[in-house]
Amino acid sequence: xxxxxxxxxxxxxxxxxxxxxxxxxxIDISLIDENLRLTPTQKIRQNDIALNQxxxxxxxxxxxxxxxxxxxxxxx
Amino acid sequence: xxxxxxxxxxxxESKVEFVLCGGLxxxxxxxxxxxxxxxxxxxxxxxxxxxxxxAVKDLHPYHRMTPGRIPFTLEQITPQPFQNLxxxxxxxxxxxxxxxxxxxxxxxxxxxxEPIEMAGFTMMTLTLEGILIxxxxxxxxxxxxxxFELEAARERKINxx
Numbered sequence: 544x545x546x547x548x549x550x551x552x553x554x555x556x557x558x559x560x561x562x563x564x565x566x567x568x569x570i571d572i573s574l575i576d577e578n579l580r581l582t583p584t585q586k587i588r589q590n591d592i593a594l595n596q597x598x599x600x601x602x603x604x605x606x607x608x609x610x611x612x613x614x615x616x617x618x619x
Numbered sequence: 620x621x622x623x624x625x626x627x628x629x630x631x632e633s634k635v636e637f638v639l640c641g642g643l644x645x646x647x648x649x650x651x652x653x654x655x656x657x658x659x660x661x662x663x664x665x666x667x668x669x670x671x672x673x674a675v676k677d678l679h680p681y682h683r684m685t686p687g688r689i690p691f692t693l694e695q696i697t698p699q700p701f702q703n704l705x706x707x708x709x710x711x712x713x714x715x716x717x718x719x720x721x722x723x724x725x726x727x728x729x730x731x732x733e734p735i736e737m738a739g740f741t742m743m744t745l746t747l748e749g750i751l752i753x754x755x756x757x758x759x760x761x762x763x764x765x766x767f768e769l770e771a772a773r774e775r776k777i778n779x780x
């Protein structure tokens with residue numbers, strides 16, 4: 544989104560509520576609602592779990608690529 | 620293995636004077652954007668940075684923004700303060716900032732902070748309003764997404780009460 548497009552977006556959504564504006568921007572409000580239901584401890588642990596899962600996935604992907612010898616998709 | 624909770628706990632246990640800011644603070648205040656690091660604004664004086672060093676010294680800290688992964692060592696802490704410290708540790712990244720854009724240094728950030736209790740410790744964290752000021756001042760696309768999320772979270776909190 545360019546600065547001009549962003550300014551147009553702000554102008555077009557200025558009469559909306561914050562939730563409506565976030566939805567118009569493409570934000571999934573259900574994720575925010577879910578977050579607000581958690582305690583701070585649950586939040587930071589959820590973040591750590593997600594980070595560790597992402598790292599594990601990345602490691603598995605790298606291992607698969609190394610085994611297959613494929614490091615990038617062919618380009619045309 | 621990332622463990623941002625334990626990094627934050629270590630800082631508190633070592634009595635480092637800091638305020639949590641950045642993505643983790645935003646996440647704790649209602650944003651849904653996950654984060655890979657612990658960002659803190661802290662008193663960059665040598666006594667406080669020594670406490671910070673003590674907190675992470677066994678986690679193999681190094682300066683992640685410098686080529687060659689230069690280890691963070693006690694000898695580097697002199698009366699000449701660091702402006703910022705961008706560290707990588709065994710448990711994840713720890714960014715120690717001297718200033719938060721839009722707010723200021725540690726003292727100013729304290730005024731925009733509140734205690735958050737979690738996992739048996741209490742940590743000063745930028746308030747939702749404080750994070751909004753900082754994120755608006757940063758103005759990057761991901762900051763603006765966080766602004767929209769946090770404004771929505773604030774509205775939801777108000778409507779819940």
